[in-house]
Amino acid sequence: MHCMKIIFEKNLYKLYIRHKPDLKIIDLLKRTCWGTKETTYQHQDTEQNIMKVPDPLFFSLEKEDKLIGTCCFSKRSIHKNNHTIDFWYSRYFSIDPKNQGGIFGNMILKNIRTYFEKEIHTPSVFYAHVDASNTRSHKLLNHIGFEKIRSFETLTFSRLYPKKHKAAQMLLQPDKQIMLDLLQEAYKNYELAHFDLRFFDGNYFIFKIEHEIVAGIRVNKAHWIVRHLAGFSGKMIMTCLPYIPVLSRLFNPKDFRFAAFDGIYCKAGYEKEFFQLMESVCAIHKVSTGLTWMDTQSSLYNRLKTAMVGELWINSKSKFLPM
Incomplete structure (x- = not known):
């Protein structure tokens, strides 16, 4: 007991x-x-x-x-x-x-x-x-x-067939202190954001260009069963989407497996590489969809939203992407 x-x-x-x-x-x-x-x-x-x-x-x-x-x-x-x-x-x-x-x-x-x-x-x-x-x-x-x-918004990343990029790699011991310093600097104005070396235990990935870390992200695999989506479109998604072979890779309400991202770092000007890192992590974990939640007043959120064309779909009120 x-x-x-x-x-x-x-x-x-x-x-x-x-x-x-x-x-x-x-x-x-x-x-x-x-x-x-x-x-x-x-x-x-x-x-x-x-x-x-x-x-x-x-x-x-x-x-x-x-x-x-x-x-x-x-x-x-x-x-x-x-x-x-x-x-x-x-x-x-x-x-x-x-x-x-x-x-x-x-x-x-x-x-x-x-x-x-x-x-x-x-x-x-x-x-x-x-x-x-x-x-x-x-x-x-x-x-x-x-x-x-504060308010958060759901960000969704998806690839039907994600591929791993060569510059994406798991964070290893020699780079952990460097990554820690980058995160602490990026989130220095957020009192609730706290990082230490334990944050990187086995599930943090980085994107390197010429030995420099330009993007980083932590991932946890998540598994949900979506029980209800309101409205006509929600009913259609629930009843039809699981039986459409290609689209069900992105969202299967009966077996929704995705990558949950946090600890996001993206050097300004390297948003494309950040998306490639997300794709790589999805490929490594054999999922087609990733979710994260971001402060709508943050500069990082605004940079990613500006660069999202063709990459991200953002909607805090989405029926099938609850916050």
Whole structure:
């Protein structure tokens, strides 16, 4: 049994905290459909991905040993100017479908906030990413003190038959410190962006020209099942696209496998090489589609958007590319 303790109790309800998810939490997250009324999807490989979450705290609300809902906060500490700041990322917030629409989401988040206010003494920042059309989550987070600070947009890259370019390669030890310095300089104005050498463990790729790194990207393979797309076009995509041999390589709702990109670096003027790096990584991982999420106010986003003709399709409101 995982070490846990009760941090809230009222009548038959108990809110537990633990450092590792138990089987009930894993089972709920496997069954959870994420997204909104327009788009819903399920994460696959859930258990493996949960175990990769760094320094997590899992909260779970139960009634008579039956799980009602859960939420995870993952901690990352940054040392700056002789001070330590903890950043807590909220993720995996899910209420069992039989209990949705009630008070339980508010009950969980309100008591999590109370716990942190009592137990956490280091200066801390709490943040989360929420789908723009998910009004319920917006209301819950606003109720406990969160406020919107930025918007992200989904960027999609696709190639029916991606090819690997010779200049694309996995980041190896001799170049890791160089790549770290490049990322830290590129994201120096982003307090929530933090990189160290562990960021490059086995899944970071670079594009080199004459021994210079001009582009870099981290990749994680993702696997979803898309359960619902709203509207007539969504219905057509769901029912027809899986049976069109060529197009189903790009998007198969029953088995949507793609490369999820982050840690993006692109030297100004080398956007074409960055796209070639994305194509190469897709080829290496045997997928035809890659997704990433970018700050719409960043200079990098604007550079890529300007250079995207024939390369990227960007649409934050796309039915089949949820944020």
